[in-house]
Amino acid sequence: MSxxxxxxxxxxxxxxxxxxxPDEVSSRRAERIQTAIDRLGYLPNTMAGGLASSRxxxxxxxxxxxxxxxxxxxxxxxxKNLRTAGYQLLIGNTEFDASREEELIRSILSxxxxxxxxxxxxxxxxxxxxxxxxxxxxIEMWDYGQEGLDMVVGFSHHTCGRLVAExxxxxxxxxxxxxxxxxxRDIRARERYLGFRDAIADAGGSVVLRELTGRSNxxxxxxxLRHMVDDHPETQAVFCSNDMxxxxxxxxxxxxxxxxxxxxxxxxxxxxxxxxxxxxxxxxVEPPGKRSANISRGCCSTDSREMTRQIRQRG
Amino acid sequence: MSxxxxxxxxxxxxxxxxxxxPDEVSSRRAERIQTAIDRLGYLPNTMAGGLASSRxxxxxxxxxxxxxxxxxxxxxxxxKNLRTAGYQLLIGNTEFDASREEELIRSILSxxxxxxxxxxxxxxxxxxxxxxxxxxxxIEMWDYGQEGLDMVVGFSHHTCGRLVAExxxxxxxxxxxxxxxxxxRDIRARERYLGFRDAIADAGGSVVLRELTGRSNxxxxxxxLRHMVDDHPETQAVFCSNDMxxxxxxxxxxxxxxxxxxxxxxxxxxxxxxxxxxxxxxxxVEPPGKRSANISRGCCSTDSREMTRQIRQRG
DNA sequence: GTGAAAGCGCTAACAT
DNA sequence: ATGTTAGCGCTTTCAC
Numbered sequence: 001m002s003x004x005x006x007x008x009x010x011x012x013x014x015x016x017x018x019x020x021x022p023d024e025v026s027s028r029r030a031e032r033i034q035t036a037i038d039r040l041g042y043l044p045n046t047m048a049g050g051l052a053s054s055r056x057x058x059x060x061x062x063x064x065x066x067x068x069x070x071x072x073x074x075x076x077x078x079x080k081n082l083r084t085a086g087y088q089l090l091i092g093n094t095e096f097d098a099s100r101e102e103e104l105i106r107s108i109l110s111x112x113x114x115x116x117x118x119x120x121x122x123x124x125x126x127x128x129x130x131x132x133x134x135x136x137x138x139i140e141m142w143d144y145g146q147e148g149l150d151m152v153v154g155f156s157h158h159t160c161g162r163l164v165a166e167x168x169x170x171x172x173x174x175x176x177x178x179x180x181x182x183x184x185r186d187i188r189a190r191e192r193y194l195g196f197r198d199a200i201a202d203a204g205g206s207v208v209l210r211e212l213t214g215r216s217n218x219x220x221x222x223x224x225l226r227h228m229v230d231d232h233p234e235t236q237a238v239f240c241s242n243d244m245x246x247x248x249x250x251x252x253x254x255x256x257x258x259x260x261x262x263x264x265x266x267x268x269x270x271x272x273x274x275x276x277x278x279x280x281x282x283x284x285v286e287p288p289g290k291r292s293a294n295i296s297r298g299c300c301s302t303d304s305r306e307m308t309r310q311i312r313q314r315g
Numbered sequence: 316m317s318x319x320x321x322x323x324x325x326x327x328x329x330x331x332x333x334x335x336x337p338d339e340v341s342s343r344r345a346e347r348i349q350t351a352i353d354r355l356g357y358l359p360n361t362m363a364g365g366l367a368s369s370r371x372x373x374x375x376x377x378x379x380x381x382x383x384x385x386x387x388x389x390x391x392x393x394x395k396n397l398r399t400a401g402y403q404l405l406i407g408n409t410e411f412d413a414s415r416e417e418e419l420i421r422s423i424l425s426x427x428x429x430x431x432x433x434x435x436x437x438x439x440x441x442x443x444x445x446x447x448x449x450x451x452x453x454i455e456m457w458d459y460g461q462e463g464l465d466m467v468v469g470f471s472h473h474t475c476g477r478l479v480a481e482x483x484x485x486x487x488x489x490x491x492x493x494x495x496x497x498x499x500r501d502i503r504a505r506e507r508y509l510g511f512r513d514a515i516a517d518a519g520g521s522v523v524l525r526e527l528t529g530r531s532n533x534x535x536x537x538x539x540l541r542h543m544v545d546d547h548p549e550t551q552a553v554f555c556s557n558d559m560x561x562x563x564x565x566x567x568x569x570x571x572x573x574x575x576x577x578x579x580x581x582x583x584x585x586x587x588x589x590x591x592x593x594x595x596x597x598x599x600v601e602p603p604g605k606r607s608a609n610i611s612r613g614c615c616s617t618d619s620r621e622m623t624r625q626i627r628q629r630g
Numbered sequence: 631g632t633g634a635a636a637g638c639g640c641t642a643a644c645a646t
Numbered sequence: 647a648t649g650t651t652a653g654c655g656c657t658t659t660c661a662c
Contacts, residue, residue: 332631344631
C-alpha cells in the first residue's frame with residue numbers, strides 16, 4: 001500500500017481511505033491512486049486490515065454436510081446474498097459430528113468473523129461457552145422451537161412432521177411408516193419423526209420406524225422399505241426423511257409392483273428439482289432453504305412455521 | 316496472548332512457541348501455559364498470526380456451483396483431507412460466471428492463502444495475470460488435456476465423451492443424442508459432447524444435440540427428450556450431461572412407454588448414489604471426484620484418464 | 631529453552 | 647480532504 005501511496009504521491013492513509021470509502025477522497029487523487037493500483041497490480045492484505053480494524057468480512061457457516069441438496073442450496077443462497085453485502089463465507093461441515101463442530105467454531109472464531117451461522121440447536125457445552133464469550137451475531141438455522149443462543153431462522157421439524165401426518169390422515173391413511181436417514185446423524189429427521197408419530201397417534205393410526213445405517217442411500221432405502229412392508233403389510237403410507245430416500249422407495253415400489261399411492265403413498269422432504277418429474281410426481285415438503293438467506297438483510301423472521309405447510313401435494 | 320503469558324508467568328514469545336511447536340517448550344512451562352489458556356478461554360487471533368508470518372492456513376477452492384453433487388462431493392473430500400493437514404477451505408462459487416471467478420480469485424488472494432484450487436482451464440485474462448503474480452501453488456481440477464497454470468488434477472472430458480460413444484457403438488447404437496445442461500454454463504459438458512460427437516462420427520453414426528436453457532432441470536430434460544425423439548425418431552441412445560438430466564430422461568421414457576434400453580438407451584454422468592436404484596439401473600460415468608483429494612498429499616497425478624473408463628454399465 | 635525487540639501491512643484516531 | 651502517529655496481536659530473529 002505504501003508503494004501505491006508513493007506512486008500516487010499521496011499518503012498511505014489516503015490510499016486506505018480510498019479503498020474503503022472512495023467518495024471521501026478527491027477525484028483527482030482518487031484517479032491517481034487507482035492508476036497506481038492498476039500499475040502495480042496491488043492487492044490489499046486482508047489480514048493486515050482485519051488485524052488493524054479487529055473485524056473481518058468473514059461470516060462462518062457451519063452445516064452438517066454440503067452434499068445434502070438442501071444445505072448446499074441454503075449455502076448458495078446465503079452466499080449470493082451476503083456477497084452483495086461484502087461478506088465472505090467460511091464454510092465448515094461437521095459431518096454430523098459435534099466435536100467437529102466445536103473445532104470448527106473455534107477455528108472460525110479465531111478469524112474474528114462478522115457473524116456465525118450454525119445449523120440447529122445441538123451444540124457441545126464447550127461450543128456454547130465459546131459462543132457466549134464472543135459478541136458477534138449468531139444465527140441458528142434449519143430449526144425452530146427452542147430458545148436459541150442469539151437469533152433463530154428456521155422452521156419446526158416437529159411441526160413439519162405433524163403437518164405431513166395430518167395431510168396423510170386427511171387423505172384416509174392410518175397405517176404409516178417413517179423411512180429415515182440415521183437419527184444420530186440427522187437430528188432434524190428425528191424431530192420430523194417425532195412430530196409425525198405424535199400426530200398419527202392422535203389420529204389413532206400406527207407408525208413403523210426404519211432407519212438407514214449409512215448416509216442417504218437410495219438403494220438401502222429400497223431394501224428397508226421392502227422388508228418393512230414384509231413385516232407390516234398393513235402399511236399404507238411412508239414419510240421419508242428426504243427426497244433421495246423417497247426416490248429409492250418409489251423405485252422399490254415399482255420393482256415390487258406396488259402402485260403409488262394406491263398400495264403405498266410416498267412423501268419426501270426437500271422438494272428437490274427432480275421430484276416434479278417422478279412417476280407419479282412426488283409429494284414432498286419444501287423447506288424454506290432459500291428464504292433463510294434473508295437474514296443477511298436483517299430480516300430474522302423466526303415465524304417461518306407456515307413454510308412447512310408447503311407440502312407439495314402431487315401423488 | 317500477553318494475558319496468557321502473564322498468568323503463566325512466561326514471556327509472550329514462549330506462549331507463541333508453545334502454540335506452534337509445543338515440544339520445544341519445557342514441560343513445566345507448557346503445563347502452566349495450557350492451564351492459563353484454559354482458564355482464560357484464550358483463542359488465538361489468526362489474522363495477527365497471519366500478518367506476522369505472512370502466510371495463512373487458508374486454501375481457496377473455486378467451483379462453479381456447490382449444488383452439483385460432484386462438486387460438493389469433491390469439496391467435502393478435499394476438506395476432509397486438507398483439514399487433517401491443518402488447512403481451512405475458503406470456498407467460492409462462480410455460478411459459472413468468469414467475472415465472478417476473477418472477483419473471487421482477487422478476494423481469496425488477498426487472504427494470503429497457502430494455495431488455490433480452481434475448476435477447469437477457463438479463466439479471464441486478468442485472473443491469469445493475478446495468479447501469475449502470486450507464487451502460491453495453484454491447482455486446476457476437473458479437467459485435463461491442456462497446459463495448466465501450475466498443477467492439474469482431473470480427467471479429459473473429451474476422452475470421457477469418446478469413451479461413452481465407443482461404449483455405445485460397441486453395443487450397436489449408431490443414432491444418438493446428447494442431452495445437456497447449458498454449454499455456456501457447463502463448459503465441461505460441452506467438452507464431453509465434442510468427444511462424444513467425434514467418436515460417433517468416426518463410427519459413422521449421428522448425434523443430435525439438445526441443450527437445456529435453465530440449470531440442471533429434470534423436468535426440462537424430459538420435455539427436451541420428447542421433442543427430440545419427435546424430430547429424430549431414429550435416435551437409439553442418449554448421453555446426458557449429468558445424472559439428474561438422465562433421471563429426467565428415464566422418467567420421460569417411461570411416460571412415453573419407451574423401454575430402456577431397447578427403445579432408447581440412456582447414459583448419465585456423475586454416478587450419483589441413486590443411479591444404482593433406478594429402473595433399469597442407470598448406466599453412468601463415475602468421475603474421479605473423490606480421488607482428486609489426493610492433491611493434499613502431494614500426489615498430483617494428472618494421469619487420471621483411465622478413470623473416465625469407469626463407465627458403470629448397468630442398463 | 632527462554633525473553634526482548636522489531637516488525638508484518640494495514641486502520642483509526644487526531645490534527646491540519 | 648489529507649497527512650501524521652500509534653497501535654492491532656501476533657511471529658521472528660537474535661541474544662542469552
